[in-house]
Each structure stands twice: as structure tokens, then as C-alpha cells.
Amino acid sequence: MINYETLFVMPPFGLRQSDKDDLYKQAVMELSRHHYEHCEAYKKLSKVLGLGRPLPVRLFKKYELLSIDKEKIVKTMTSSGTTGQAVSKIYLDRENSARQTKVLAKIVSDFTGKARMPMLIIDSTAVLKNRDMFSARGAGILGFSILGRDITYALDEKMNLNLQAIEDFCQKHTGEKILVFGFTFMIWEHFYLALKKRGISFSLNGVMIHGGGWKKLRDLSVDNETFKNEIRSAAGIDQVLNYYGMVEQTGSIFMECEYGHLHASIFSDISIRNPLDFSELPSGKGLIQCTSLLPTSYPGHVLLTEDEGELLGVDDCPCGRLGKYFKVHGRVKGAEIRGCSDTYERR
Template identity: 45%
Template sequence: MRFRDYIDIEQYSLTKEKKNQYFFKLLNDLNNHHLSNSIDHKKISEVYFHKKDEISSVDQVPFLPVSIFKNKLLHSISEENIYKVLKSSGTTGSIPSQIVLDKETAALQTLTLSKIISHVVGKDRLPMMIVDSKSVLKNRKTFTARGAGILGLSIFGKKHLYLLDNDFELLKNELKEFSKKYNGQRVLIFGFTFMVWQYLASVDLDFDIDLSNAILIHSGGWKKLQSLEVDNLTFKKILNNKFKIKPENIYNFYGMVEQVGSVFLENSDGYLHCPNFADILIRDPKNFSILPHGKEGLIQVLSIIPKSYPGHSLLTEDIGVIMGEDDASNGWKGKYFKILGRAKKAEIRGCSDTFNK
């Protein structure tokens, strides 16, 4: 099947057998592309994976530790074709990842993201509230993960309201006007999880907002919320009590700047779900062997989107477990999983050091 035909298949409609048939071939083709165009990827594949001429399954595709993008500017394109460089937001003092995009990969990321998000939002653009400041979009050449997320999701909205000013103060008057105009109507809300909590859920307002038909999409910042003893259920409950947002219309997602465009949306069971364009494997932190469903290990993310850099097969620093496949209660096909936290520093360092010797 051609790549463009695969993109047009309805999201979450592929059973394990069908996805394995199509996804592996596209991923293998992409892997061969990077072997031919990225010296670093070829070197790692040959030295650490003893790459054979033929790869017969997804789990045999060589992977890179996600942390490698903090130390190396990897790309499979010439420097003159670099269109944009994405940077991870990172914590204070940490080194950000840098991801090189050409125009083709940037366009593919936008297209695939639209296929995933429109599956829950619909095709009509909705009035949109963005729980952030416009200031994060200042540099269009070099984006942080937050800026890339906002830009990617903003295409699903219209009449955009950025909820914070340049000093990250809540624009209460603008929010009040938005609520007057769109109370009870279908609207789209996007923000990073901790910011939604801090600047929307936790703010005392002197006016009511009816967001009973709103769709909220959010991601990131769970570590800060855990320190406040706020889990996913509490997060949804507070937003429902305060703004009437239906819990089933609140979608957490898992994604990273290293694979923008391939996001894992929360399904109706509260688990993260693999879209057509991406998949995951769980590996044992000790020997990197594949673990079966129900066993905890390091999450490996796979995507058929990254053409400008070898980000198609990455071993993350997250510990997760696959909860099931093809049997989600909302009818979505594919694997679904949950994240349990970050790997111990020793495990992360051991993996990273292996590829930096």
C-alpha cells in the first residue's frame, strides 16, 4: 500500500493483522531511507544492532534513545533543505532536544495530526480557547514543543482566544466575552495540562462559564500535578464541576517533539491509544527484549512520519504497559497503554551511554 493511501484510512480502524501488514512495510522503507541518508543512524544500526540486509518484523527495526537528540543534531537531509528546527520545552537547566524538519516532513506532521484530532473534534473548525500566551509563537523558525503543539492544534479552531497575556496573566475580560458569546456551544480548548489546571481550573472567577459542549485536548505537566495529588480523574472532575465539561470530551494525549504529528490520544477507557501512523513496543530495561502485553517496561515509539531526521524508532525514558489491543470499549482498534512514570536514572543513563560511546 502506498503511503498516501495509508494516510487516508480511517483512524483507529485497523486491526492488529491489517496494521502489521501495512505499517511494517512503510516503517521498513523509512528505516532504509535513513540508513541511506543519515551517517549517524547507519553507524548505530551497524554497530549496535548488527543490521542485516532484511528486517522481517517491527521489533527488529533499530532504535535510538530519545535523549540522543539532546547531544546530536541528526538529520537525513542536506543543510540547505532545513526548513525549521523544533526544540523540546525541557525543564530549567536541561538541554533541549533539537529536531530538524524539511518542508515535506513539516507538512506530513500537520496532515497526520489533523487526521488524528479531527477523529474526535470533527471537520468543522470550532471557536477555540488556547490556555497559553501568543508569546510562545514568536520565533517561527525555532519552535519549542509548546509552540509546535499550539500551532498544530490551532488549525482546528477559529476566533482564537489566547487566555494569557505576554506576562502570563489571565485575560479575564477576554474570557468573559468569550463565555458570553459561546456559552453552551461547541468550542475547542487546548493547553498543556499543568497550565489548564493553573490558569483555568484553579482560578476563581466572578462569572459563570458553560462549557458543557466543549472539547478539551491537553498534554504534559502531569509530574507537577502529581505533587498536588491531582490525577486524571480529579482533573476531569474539577473541570466538570466548574465548567460542565463532560469527562468523555476531555482528551489527554501522549506525544513528544521528537515525533510531532504522531500523538496518542486518550480513549474512552482512559488509556492512551495508538493511531494508524504510530505504534509502541515495551522493552525490558535490562536487556531491551520485547515484553508482552501487561508487563511494565521502557516505551519504544514508532512512527512512519519523520523523513527529515531518524526519529521513526525511539526508545523513550518512560515506563509503560500495554493494556490491550483491538478491544477498546469505544470501538477503536489498535494497542492502548498507560504510562507509569519515568525510568530510574540508572536505566536512562545505561541506555544513553550505550549509544554515545
């Protein structure tokens, strides 16, 4: 199988795409054979689609896909979904869960530095109540929490702004660089708009990482630059970084660099597919295919998403990070809403 320890000591964006392609040709087939041997449903799908071919991400809502014995499951993660929607269930053993956590920390620290910063989470502790079955939102919060210290939640259990907690946090960490994390629309609705309504602003020295939930903001004509500018004005945060990821490939996220480009690390890759014949597109818009080297407890290593994206370049981003970089244009027409923020319902 894949030598993960070797990958862990490599820079997360230090491999040229030609070398990465050679690695992935072998690694993807190794993972495919592993899941073929250990997951009966994947074996049947492979006989129809072909070994190593991408699975439509929606299949995780329809089938129980796992490549381990059920007694080895230590965590079940569920995708976000509106009321009545089926949700994906992702089954993790101890090894796969630990690998996801380690890779997430390695990728994000390339952007934030290795030191753990005081952390403000724009959410409520209520989302973490069931530790045995994590929603995508809860999994995201817990995953990113390992990057911070003195973790403080900015919202109470009713999703209202907890100004006292925020003010105490700011006073305690005056002069320190802080890390702020949350899901895009929830930051906008429960943090930014709440501050604006009250005429309050903060001067937070640090970095904000956010992801998911762009559909509602696009409906409000709020794009990435508008989001960044408004957050800077309300909270004083200069470094606002978006990320792209999904619960079906937790850990191997795609982080946005200072030039606004989403980057594939050595642990994951993307391809853009023609939605008509699924051929690979070297340019232009198409369906995003995500490949991850992390999933061993379930066959989620090559997935065809329902998101539309565009490859921007390879090995030549001005930020200096190697590999592919791209942008996401949004959900394809007719696809279900599934972002953590988009599917949040106030109860």
C-alpha cells in the first residue's frame, strides 16, 4: 500500500505535477485493488465502470460503502442535507481517522504556520453533541480545532452572537495572532450581519479560514472578494482564506492561496471532466473530479462531484506552490444543495 510516512515528511505542495502524476498512477490503482477486495459494492461498481474509475459522489447517499469490518468503525461522518434529503455516510477506522487529521493539519499549517494560535470558532458547541456520528459541520469544526488553542465559540446554542465571549477572548489575546474558523454563510449571517446590525466592529489580528455554503451568498450577489472585504471591515482580519472540500474526502482539502487560487496538495488532485462524455478537459468549465490518497476504510479515493470548476494552471502559481490550481464556479444546475452552511436550518 501507499507509504504515507514518506508523504508526511514531504512539503505538502512541493511535488511537480509530472512527478505527482507518476505517483498517482500507481497509488490510485493500489487503492482501487484494495477496495475491490474488501468492499463488495465497490467490486460490483468496478465491474461496470472499470477499476479506478470515479464514483459519482451521490452513491454514498444510496449505498453502504465500506472496506473494513463493521466492528472496526470508530467514527461515522455524515454529509450535510436539508430535511428529507438522504445523507452520505462515511465510515472510518482508527487509522483512517488519524490520517485525515494529520493531513489536514499539514496542509493548513502551510498557510498559517506551525504554531497553534488562539482560536475563535464562528459556531455553537451544540453541533458537537453526538461524538459518535459527526455531521460535516461538526467534523469540520473538530478537524480544524486541532490547529488552535484556547478555543472559544462565538455563538451561543441559539446561534446568537455571544459578544461577551468574543470580547473576553479579544482582551485575553491582545497583540497575538489568532485563528478564526467557520462555514461561509454562517459567518456571513451570524457574525458579519449581526455585527453590522449592532454597529460593532472588531480589530482581530489573524487569519480566517472558511468554506462551504457559497450558494446562498451567490444568490445575494456576494462573491469571494466581497466576502473578504466585508469581513476585513467588520472584524479587521486581513488574511481571509477559503477552502474547498467535502465529507467524502475529509482531510485532503484544497486551500486558497493569497492569489485566490485553490491548490491541490500532494495528498489530493483534481481533474475537470466534460459533463457530456466525462472526458478530461485541459481548459474550460466542467465537473470536478477529486482524487484523494487518504481513504482506505471506504472507497472514496476517486469521486466525481456535482460541482463545476475550472483548471487555472499547473506548477506556476505566483504563490510558489506546485501542482494544479483551480477555481470552483458552483453547483451544477439541478444538483442537490449540500454545503455545510447552505443546508443549515435554524431550529
